[in-house]
Amino acid sequence: MIRGAAEAAEGGPGEVDWANFEVELNALVRKYFPHWEAKDISQLMSR
Numbered sequence: 001m002i003r004g005a006a007e008a009a010e011g012g013p014g015e016v017d018w019a020n021f022e023v024e025l026n027a028l029v030r031k032y033f034p035h036w037e038a039k040d041i042s043q044l045m046s047r
Contacts, residue, residue: 019045 026041 023042023045026038029036029038030040
């Protein structure tokens with residue numbers, strides 16, 4: 001199962017900073033798709 005594989009790889013060399021990725025993706029969505037009215041999540045993720 002994919003979830004199990006991700007949990008097994010946790011802490012390994014392929015670890016991904018999902019919070020940073022989500023903040024960057026959110027910024028791109030807000031920039032290029034303003035009609036979607038996405039909210040800025042950068043303050044939420046920095047807590």
